[in-house]
Amino acid sequence: MPAVSRRHPGLVIGKYLALAFYLTFALFPLYWLLKIAVTPDALIFSEGTRLVPSAISFDNFVTVIFQTDFLAYFKNSLIVSLGTAFFTTLIAAGAGYAFSRFVFKGKRIIIAIMLITQMFPLLMIIAPVYKIVADFGLLNSLTSLIIVYTAFNIPFATFLMQSFFDGIPKDLEEAAMIDGCTRFQALRQVIFPLTLPGLGATLGFVFTAAWSELLFALMLISKNDTMTFPVGLLTFVSKFSVDWGQMMAAGVLALIPSCLFFIFIQRYLVQGLTSGAVKG
Amino acid sequence: MARIELQNIGKSYGAAEVLRNINLDIEDGEFIVLVGPSGCGKSTLLRMIAGLEPITAGDFLIDGEWMNDMRPRDRDIAMVFQSYALYPHMDVGRNMGFSMEIRRATKDERKSKVAQAAETLGLTHLMGRLPKALSGGQRQRVAMGRAIVRNPRAFLFDEPLSNLDAALRVEMRLEIARLHQKLGATMIYVTHDQVEALTLADRIVVLNGGDIQQVGTPLELYERPANKFVAQFIGSPTMNVVPVSGAEGGVTTQNGILINLPDASKVTEAAELGIRPEHLDVVDPAAGDLLAVADVVEHLGSDTNLYVNVDGLGALMVRKHGNIPAKSGDKLGLRIQAEHAHLFTANGRSLGCAG
Numbered sequence: 001m002p003a004v005s006r007r008h009p010g011l012v013i014g015k016y017l018a019l020a021f022y023l024t025f026a027l028f029p030l031y032w033l034l035k036i037a038v039t040p041d042a043l044i045f046s047e048g049t050r051l052v053p054s055a056i057s058f059d060n061f062v063t064v065i066f067q068t069d070f071l072a073y074f075k076n077s078l079i080v081s082l083g084t085a086f087f088t089t090l091i092a093a094g095a096g097y098a099f100s101r102f103v104f105k106g107k108r109i110i111i112a113i114m115l116i117t118q119m120f121p122l123l124m125i126i127a128p129v130y131k132i133v134a135d136f137g138l139l140n141s142l143t144s145l146i147i148v149y150t151a152f153n154i155p156f157a158t159f160l161m162q163s164f165f166d167g168i169p170k171d172l173e174e175a176a177m178i179d180g181c182t183r184f185q186a187l188r189q190v191i192f193p194l195t196l197p198g199l200g201a202t203l204g205f206v207f208t209a210a211w212s213e214l215l216f217a218l219m220l221i222s223k224n225d226t227m228t229f230p231v232g233l234l235t236f237v238s239k240f241s242v243d244w245g246q247m248m249a250a251g252v253l254a255l256i257p258s259c260l261f262f263i264f265i266q267r268y269l270v271q272g273l274t275s276g277a278v279k280g
Numbered sequence: 281m282a283r284i285e286l287q288n289i290g291k292s293y294g295a296a297e298v299l300r301n302i303n304l305d306i307e308d309g310e311f312i313v314l315v316g317p318s319g320c321g322k323s324t325l326l327r328m329i330a331g332l333e334p335i336t337a338g339d340f341l342i343d344g345e346w347m348n349d350m351r352p353r354d355r356d357i358a359m360v361f362q363s364y365a366l367y368p369h370m371d372v373g374r375n376m377g378f379s380m381e382i383r384r385a386t387k388d389e390r391k392s393k394v395a396q397a398a399e400t401l402g403l404t405h406l407m408g409r410l411p412k413a414l415s416g417g418q419r420q421r422v423a424m425g426r427a428i429v430r431n432p433r434a435f436l437f438d439e440p441l442s443n444l445d446a447a448l449r450v451e452m453r454l455e456i457a458r459l460h461q462k463l464g465a466t467m468i469y470v471t472h473d474q475v476e477a478l479t480l481a482d483r484i485v486v487l488n489g490g491d492i493q494q495v496g497t498p499l500e501l502y503e504r505p506a507n508k509f510v511a512q513f514i515g516s517p518t519m520n521v522v523p524v525s526g527a528e529g530g531v532t533t534q535n536g537i538l539i540n541l542p543d544a545s546k547v548t549e550a551a552e553l554g555i556r557p558e559h560l561d562v563v564d565p566a567a568g569d570l571l572a573v574a575d576v577v578e579h580l581g582s583d584t585n586l587y588v589n590v591d592g593l594g595a596l597m598v599r600k601h602g603n604i605p606a607k608s609g610d611k612l613g614l615r616i617q618a619e620h621a622h623l624f625t626a627n628g629r630s631l632g633c634a635g
Contacts, residue, residue, distance in 0.1 A: 171365035179379035
């Protein structure tokens with residue numbers, strides 16, 4: 001018999017109550033987002049605090065998609081987030097591998113500097129970043145956002161990748177090299193397939209960070225046609241005074257890529273791909 | 281198949297020197313075991329031969345060809361790791377054939393070689409499994425299969441049995457011995473387990489503190505250890521060593537007992553006497569060279585281990601074949617088989633057997 005069944009029933013009930021409370025707490029804002037998005041305009045204020053609206057309509061979604069610039073914002077965000085995720089992960093994977101496997105001069109200093117970059121609030125460096133981007137003539141371009149986001153995400157992503165490489169036994173590469181691989185072949189044939197969970201996690205992390213970033217997007221982008229989704233959402237406020245229904249509908253739509261992305265990479269996030277490599 | 285030469289090989293990490301003046305000629309087809317305590321440099325030496333660690337001094341040759349700077353892949357040496365290091369995302373068959381895949385062997389050639397190796401090691405029914413679905417012994421076999429598939433010039437083993445349980449270790453030890461007989465290949469094997477060393481090796485290399493202490497066949501090391509370290513490292517249980525001083529016709533122990541030796545020509549230099557537990561006889565308390573009190577007695581069935589105390593000398597160990605009916609606290613006489621006694625100088629050099 002499993003051990004659980006022998007526990008005191010009160011403990012089991014308590015455990016599930018705690019879980020239910022946590023889930024409600026964490027997911028309630030999402031529910032509210034969805035609820036307002038599907039509430040017809042006329043009912044939003046009249047039955048504002050009802051848990052379930054008396055009528056459901058998808059008008060807000062239709063309006064957001066066909067009568068606003070939402071799709072353009074959406075496309076911009078997608079380009080920026082995918083670009084950032086791709087470049088950050090590429091660089092972080094290389095740097096993480098080097099930190100994990102090689103001993104070289106200045107390694108500790110580089111790690112220390114990368115940590116220091118994570119210590120300052122981003123607000124402090126907005127002005128210099130704006131100046132640099134402006135000097136390069138990159139204001140109002142998606143490229144500027146990709147560069148800035150990539151720069152900010154690399155340190156953390158590098159540490160993340162390094163820890164994944166650290167988890168892969170060095171013996172595997174050495175065995176591959178003795179089997180006849182060059183270091184690069186060993187990396188590609190043996191280490192890379194085992195790092196997929198790490199790459200997936202890093203991609204997911206950077207993608208969501210870039211997808212929801214507002215501060216720099218707000219500062220560096222002022223033209224409507226290069227606005228990313230979080231900035232675009234702000235324009236909704238002024239454009240429709242406070243049209244809660246459409247804002248929430250846009251918010252729900254904006255969740256879709258993040259969800260899809262995580263569904264796509266979740267199988268790489270499951271642990272256990274390296275089990276069986278070495279003893280145990 | 282290959283002849284491997286190590287000439288004045290050394291290894292240092294910055295100022296720290298971990299291996300010095302390693303000179304070793306390994307004949308074609310020889311089974312060499314590198315043995316020594318933890319941190320003696322034996323694994324480092326093996327990794328230098330494999331090409332995984334740079335050689336910082338000396339020359340390393342395979343079949344007369346200078347190999348110091350060759351990459352591992354160009355040395356044509358196979359290695360079995362302590363951790364097995366199987367590729368977790370490849371099934372058994374692909375794990376074994378990976379070296380041929382990398383060398384772009386044709387699929388048919390690969391298949392037949394892998395099948396042949398699998399047959400040798402009894403892995404045929406496991407070919408489609410992933411490493412995580414294998415037991416420790418099976419993983420060990422796959423690691424060996426991966427090495428034999430490509431028919432390398434030499435095999436390296438880095439403590440391959442230390443992750444297995446005792447019974448499996450004996451079984452795999454036999455298997456490695458059979459493999460060596462069958463392939464006749466040059467093999468270099470690292471272990472800290474002297475039983476593996478004694479049973480497998482054509483010649484054993486005893487390392488300590490980065491130096492070779494002695495190179496010889498198992499029996500040479502057992503019978504004629506070059507120094508106290510080798511004498512105590514090889515042989516189980518460990519050799520008893522007691523301080524002595526030279527005397528007329530033999531040596532005197534610290535408690536003043538004269539031990540007569542058949543060959544007393546070198547006793548002037550002698551500082552210590554070594555006697556293996558199996559070379560002490562248990563006799564009547566009045567009849568022996570030494571009077572001992574049994575401390576702990578272990579009855580192993582086939583053998584009896586006696587841990588005894590001798591006044592003025594300290595603890596000694598005695599191992600006798602068969603069952604000795606002694607128990608803790610008993611007074612025993614011990615007779616030293618003087619022809620098997622070893623003498624060592626003050627700095628541990630062996631003066632040879634006194635017999």
